[in-house]
Amino acid sequence: MDSVASDISDVSDVPDVSEAAESSHRQTLRSTADNGLKIVIVGGFGVGKTTLVRSVSEIRPLNTEETMTQAGEHIDDTGGVAAKKATTVAFDFGRISLDARNVLYLFGAPGQERFWFLWDRLFAGTLGAVVLVDTRRLSDSWYAVDRLEHHGTPFVVACNDFGGPAHTPDQIREALDLADEVPLVFCDARSRESGKQVLISLVEHLRTLVTSAPRSIPQPIPQTVPEPML
Amino acid sequence: MSRARPGRDDSPDRLYTVTGGRTRAGSDAFDVVTLVVSESDPVPGMQSEHAAILRMCRFPTAVVEVAAGLGLPVSITRILLADLHDTGRISARHPRPSYRLPDHDILEQVLVGLRSL
Ligand SMILES: Nc1nc2c(ncn2[C@@H]2O[C@H](COP(=O)(O)OP(=O)(O)O)[C@@H](O)[C@H]2O)c(=O)[nH]1
Numbered sequence: 001m002d003s004v005a006s007d008i009s010d011v012s013d014v015p016d017v018s019e020a021a022e023s024s025h026r027q028t029l030r031s032t033a034d035n036g037l038k039i040v041i042v043g044g045f046g047v048g049k050t051t052l053v054r055s056v057s058e059i060r061p062l063n064t065e066e067t068m069t070q071a072g073e074h075i076d077d078t079g080g081v082a083a084k085k086a087t088t089v090a091f092d093f094g095r096i097s098l099d100a101r102n103v104l105y106l107f108g109a110p111g112q113e114r115f116w117f118l119w120d121r122l123f124a125g126t127l128g129a130v131v132l133v134d135t136r137r138l139s140d141s142w143y144a145v146d147r148l149e150h151h152g153t154p155f156v157v158a159c160n161d162f163g164g165p166a167h168t169p170d171q172i173r174e175a176l177d178l179a180d181e182v183p184l185v186f187c188d189a190r191s192r193e194s195g196k197q198v199l200i201s202l203v204e205h206l207r208t209l210v211t212s213a214p215r216s217i218p219q220p221i222p223q224t225v226p227e228p229m230l
Numbered sequence: 231m232s233r234a235r236p237g238r239d240d241s242p243d244r245l246y247t248v249t250g251g252r253t254r255a256g257s258d259a260f261d262v263v264t265l266v267v268s269e270s271d272p273v274p275g276m277q278s279e280h281a282a283i284l285r286m287c288r289f290p291t292a293v294v295e296v297a298a299g300l301g302l303p304v305s306i307t308r309i310l311l312a313d314l315h316d317t318g319r320i321s322a323r324h325p326r327p328s329y330r331l332p333d334h335d336i337l338e339q340v341l342v343g344l345r346s347l
């Protein structure tokens with residue numbers, strides 16, 4: 001991993017993404033922007049998702065939510081929508097303008113069980129995911145690792161440094177039951193350079209997968225998506 | 231994580247009113263990162279959410295940014311966007327479709343962009 005480096009951008013055609021962005025609600029994208037991409041950062045409460053998004057984003061992280069009925073329920077036709085039990089999940093996101101056309105959105109998503117009902121609706125077509133873990137609470141990440149494997153979503157695991165006792169990569173791999181090919185990196189979510197390296201490690205992993213993929217790529221199994229609750 | 235989120239405390243009744251009671255008509259076309267661009271200015275008498283979207287999207291703005299700006303859930307926002315799209319008031323730049331694995335060229339572009347951050 002790179003040592004902490006200067007944040008000064010040497011790319012002249014990228015809009016100003018300095019701390020000035022902190023104070024404005026949002027900056028506008030260039031009019032040529034036409035391809036939104038997504039990477040999802042999954043992890044338990046307090047693991048540093050928002051911090052990581054903030055470190056690399058050109059906008060202050062924004063918050064939004066999605067509301068769905070529970071799987072197996074449906075909106076009845078008698079207007080009784082208010083009576084339905086809803087699943088509401090909140091997530092935050094940031095943004096990185098990569099070039100004139102490509103814009104990368106980073107989503108910070110809670111790894112808890114109910115969130116996965118919304119995965120397809122929100123994150124279909126994601127490039128991949130970062131599972132952000134706190135080595136003091138590795139078991140919080142089991143569920144996320146499991147679901148991503150089940151979904152066939154490529155991911156890397158990033159250990160956020162909270163200054164706890166050091167763990168070796170092998171200890172962490174064993175605790176998470178990680179497949180050998182899943183990259184494991186260490187980071188400090190507060191550092192822009194470190195956050196950037198996490199994203200780069202994911203994209204390099206994706207490139208390896210694409211390069212080595214067999215010609216006939218199995219398609220994801222279509223999932224039944226619960227109806228939105230309105 | 232903040233608990234005071236826009237939309238969170240809105241009753242289902244209010245959300246029902248915003249969308250005129252519709253659920254999902256035509257709204258699946260909008261990905262959360264579809265970039266929306268206004269094709270016209272708000273006009274007097276327009277539903278306030280529609281007017282707000284047209285103001286917000288003078289430059290390309292992702293669906294999820296529109297949702298955050300309106301303080302409404304993504305699913306409701308998609309319905310409002312479908313209204314505007316149906317009447318030609320916005321255009322939509324959808325993400326390039328990817329199959330199970332993303333396109334190699336796109337990954338190279340992402341890497342170049344990230345490395346130059
Ligand atoms: N020491 C340390 N603290 C961190 C790090 N990343 C985040 N934090 C702190 O941990 C707390 C939770 O982080 P937050 O990003 O809100 O977690 P989230 O719930 O996953 O979004 C905040 O007080 C952060 O400042 C890190 O790498 N090191």
Ligand SMILES: [Mg+2]
Nearest residue numbers: 049050108231
């Ligand atoms: Mg958070």
